[in-house]
Amino acid sequence: MRRWSLWLLVTVLAGVIALAFVWPQAMVAPGPVTPAHSAIAGNCFACHAPLRGVSAARCTACHKLADIGIRSTKGIPVKSSGARIAFHQALREANCMACHSDHTGPLLLNAAHHSFAHTLLRADVRGQCASCHRAPATPFHAQAGSNCGACHAPKAWKPATFDHTRFFALIGPHKAACTTCHIGGNTSRSTCFGCHEHQPAQIRAKHAEEGIQNISNCAECHRSGSGEGGGEDGRRD
Numbered sequence: 001m002r003r004w005s006l007w008l009l010v011t012v013l014a015g016v017i018a019l020a021f022v023w024p025q026a027m028v029a030p031g032p033v034t035p036a037h038s039a040i041a042g043n044c045f046a047c048h049a050p051l052r053g054v055s056a057a058r059c060t061a062c063h064k065l066a067d068i069g070i071r072s073t074k075g076i077p078v079k080s081s082g083a084r085i086a087f088h089q090a091l092r093e094a095n096c097m098a099c100h101s102d103h104t105g106p107l108l109l110n111a112a113h114h115s116f117a118h119t120l121l122r123a124d125v126r127g128q129c130a131s132c133h134r135a136p137a138t139p140f141h142a143q144a145g146s147n148c149g150a151c152h153a154p155k156a157w158k159p160a161t162f163d164h165t166r167f168f169a170l171i172g173p174h175k176a177a178c179t180t181c182h183i184g185g186n187t188s189r190s191t192c193f194g195c196h197e198h199q200p201a202q203i204r205a206k207h208a209e210e211g212i213q214n215i216s217n218c219a220e221c222h223r224s225g226s227g228e229g230g231g232e233d234g235r236r237d
Contacts, residue, residue, distance in 0.1 A: 145185025169224035
């Protein structure tokens with residue numbers, strides 16, 4: 001009885017394996033392929049290597065890395081409304097499966113909707129946000145320039161990580177355009193000498209009366225425009 005059971009099991013497994021090779025779409029495919037690959041829908045081995053799965057080398061055999069996002073596999077320019085950016089050429093390695101899954105079946109539903117990870121980009125281009133992203137059409141972003149990293153991190157656009165009140169409270173007359181203090185939109189540096197009331201010679205003379213010689217960092221003492229100077233709340237110590 002055990003021998004017959006064993007032979008039955010072997011026969012069933014052999015049949016399943018044979019059917020998987022004869023009708024792979026019906027037996028093992030996790031749903032249809034994307035419409036762009038409909039021409040090779042019946043050729044599993046165009047992407048899959050037996051017993052090894054999908055490899056990026058098989059993807060780049062048709063999709064030349066230098067053309068991805070620019071031209072189709074037939075050399076035809078890809079039509080774009082400006083939303084598609086050719087960033088594939090700046091990836092650390094050709095790891096297509098890190099973002100893409102060709103099948104759209106329920107078993108791979110999550111894998112088919114990967115979010116892009118900026119860690120896939122080469123380190124020298126990760127900070128070049130403006131090469132792929134457009135700043136929101138807001139008055140603040142119009143002044144902020146292209147130094148996105150001052151407020152945002154690659155992990156997520158929101159929430160912004162920069163809190164201006166930690167450094168200088170923008171209240172009263174200091175609710176001014178960013179470029180008033182950050183010349184040229186360079187948010188890594190600031191100056192208080194962009195206003196007619198804060199001329200270098202005048203400020204130095206006024207501080208010299210108090211015995212203060214070093215005025216290179218105004219915000220170190222003046223944390224807001226509500227007082228003459230001092231600590232976190234702008235009050236004089």
